[in-house]
Amino acid sequence: MTHGPHEHGGTGPDAASGPGPDAAGPTEWTRPDEVGVGPWEGEWPTDERYDPELLEHGDRRNVVDPYRYWRREAIVSDVDRRRHPFHVAIENFQHDHNIGTVVRTANAFAAAAVHIVGRRRWNRRGAMVTDRYQHLHHHPDVDGLVTFARSEDLTIVAVDNTHGARRIETATLPRRCVLLFGQEGPGLSAEARDAADLSVSIAQFGSTRSINAGVAAGIVMHTWITQHADLGQAW
Incomplete structure (x- = not known):
């Protein structure tokens, strides 16, 4: 806000x-x-x-x-004293312009860290300087993210409208997890989908098959907050 x-x-x-x-x-x-x-x-x-x-x-x-x-x-x-045990990861193989928005939202919800998978450089304009207050990590590929997640005992939750994904509206998200998002357009890579321990989708009712990646990230992060956060700690 x-x-x-x-x-x-x-x-x-x-x-x-x-x-x-x-x-x-x-x-x-x-x-x-x-x-x-x-x-x-x-x-x-x-x-x-x-x-x-x-x-x-x-x-x-x-x-x-x-x-x-x-x-x-x-x-x-x-903020580190109050960060939540969920991480956010987004693929960046096509220089996705939504990453800044994802970082800004992750900061608002006190995510443990944001992970950029693929290209190291990303458009920071949408972050509105919040990247200065949010821990950021880079992984050259999905395997690097998976290695990190396994070392920290984090469940990888893929967010994509694919067959077999559970509706986020009825799913229970793991408390310790990495919420993994794909790029605008192609969505998650095959490697990311294969690496996921759980896949979830967002219920939609209109004509388009997908929604903006930054918006999707906000919806899923807020779902985690409603399920696990202590709202008494919010500003």
Whole structure:
């Protein structure tokens, strides 16, 4: 979720470690098109998680309010405490433009990591800078992903509208798993389908046989969240 121009922040996830309700804090941007918060007013917090440059100049990053003014490394470290045990993998043999969207969604749901299978380079525009806060791994081929999954005792769940796939609406996803997605158009490669321990599909009711890969990834990740996440930990 993005935030509007009148965000307030300055406290961390643990309220006891940040400023109290009467402490000095950020100022609002006066321009209606500015997103985020302005420079910190009053005495600066001494917590090492805060970035002096952001405190001085303001924080217009796309981060939730509790992380305002925090250093990037501090944000990643805090999210690491709450990451979920599912991974996301997407094939990238044709320089798929949906990967950025997948990364952004994985970050929103605190996925353990995103795995790029195939080409190392991918279009980061759709990630909206969230790749700075999300762990990313590269595997040159499906075999590399499988080796990683087996070493971490992760079930590989292929997502594709193929014969024999279970409906995601009625399937129970493994808690520890890799959600594996194919490219826009061709879908999963034969190697990926063969490597899967479980295959699931998304129920559709219109004329097209498939939906956008980025949208499909969001649907399946959210299904995992509804089945396994502690919603009390959400912002």
